[in-house]
Amino acid sequence: MIVKPEPIDARSGRTPAGHPELDRTDLRLLEALQRNARSTYAELGALVGLKPPAVHDRVKRLEARGFVIGYSAHLDARRVGYELTAFVSAYCAPDLDYDAFTHAAQAFPEILEIHSVAGDETYLLKVVTRSTVHLDDFLTRLKRIPGVARTRTTIVLTTPFERGGLPVEALG
16 A cells, blocks of 8 residues: 655645644654653753754743643642542533632632533542542532532542653644
8 A cells, every 4th residue: 555645735734634734843842841851951952953053043932922820730639638539520500600610610729620511510620638538528618619500520539641742743
């Protein structure tokens, strides 16, 4: 079987099916930054075939255009003391004030993510707690938010795979 290479625009470096604002080099830089945001411009340059000043310019441009919204360290929840991860479905009343719920839920340090979802539940929350006792306390506090009718909790036993970033290179 003969595989034809994808046509690439000579000026932009983009494939016809690629992201309209990102070329392959941008995508490779974003992927590398997700894996290790502490990489030097020289290390990034070695990965993408550019000199450090050119990488610096590209990274600053990606930041300015909102593709990179911040840098952080990935912590081991268990080592820090959060032994339990759970997904909590919040079933809300029809008269729920969505902005008020989101604002109230953001104040809970246990909540890592808040997702508004389609389906029976209104929100899906990813939470971490120190124990089942802590989880029970969290759920009691969550149910006090006006408009929360009930919750359903799924406790994570293990996480055999977690990507830890977006599959940006697949866009190229």
